[in-house]
Amino acid sequence: MTDSVLRTVVRRETHSPRTGAMLVVVVLLILAAVYAAVEIALSLAGRPPLLVTPGAAFDALAGLPSALVPAGQIVVGAVIALVGLIVLVIAVAPGRLSRHEMAWGERAVVVDNGVVASALAQHLSLASGIARENVVVGVAHRAVDVTVRPPLGIPVDADRLRQIVEDEVATYRLSPSVRTHVRVARPDDTGKENSR
Structure with missing residues (x-):
């Protein structure tokens, strides 16, 4: 066995894969997509929405920057940046096995x-x-x-x-x-x- 193969095997055995974190993110994205699809289908069928109609959600999202005061925009931006940073660290940092x-x-x-x-x-x-x-x-x-x-x-x-x-x-x-x-x-x- 070559040194590079041995190093790869040792690394795989001492570091954990990020499968769990990836699975959580993928499940959340799938749930969001399914919810959006259900709301769109209900809207097209003329039925009442589960939470909000797609048009009202889009209008609220488009009007969000002008509806928030500058301090609120900073807080929302900081929260989004923090969540993004946490996801990035989880994706990049190596997990450790005991x-x-x-x-x-x-x-x-x-x-x-x-x-x-x-x-x-x-x-x-x-x-x-x-x-x-x-x-x-x-x-x-x-x-x-x-x-x-x-x-x-x-x-x-x-x-x-x-x-x-x-x-x-x-x-x-x-x-x-x-x-x-x-x-x-x-x-x-x-x-x-x-x-x-």
Whole structure:
């Protein structure tokens, strides 16, 4: 497999398509077109409109700039521009899936954030001697958050835990890279956590 094909596959596996947003916009446009068609058909058949006749709607739309005061025009324009900007950002910005690219030799694999969190929690538990159920790891797009809750009376070196986590995360070679945050939360220290 060539590098460009591999990059394309990794990108497809780590970024979400914008199908949902596109589907919402298309459904809204179809509903608007169906409503306009129904109003036109009712008008041609001489029946009363559902909301407004096409002629009255067109006249109201054409007279809208002169009917609004300048401040109202600015507000309406700003709202339309904001909606357009939101749709543009949704269309252009890449969506993210909860996955990372992990370098594996000369290859790259796509790994789910839950798998990274589970592996890191297991490694920290084995390396520190703290029970696995007392280690909670969360992996986000740019951060790894580790919370260790040792039982009462068990001494814990927060700096050593931090070093274990940072060394293990470094071996994963994740892309995009992540920052690590390690907290030691004791039941008797509520509100006084060691963090970085």
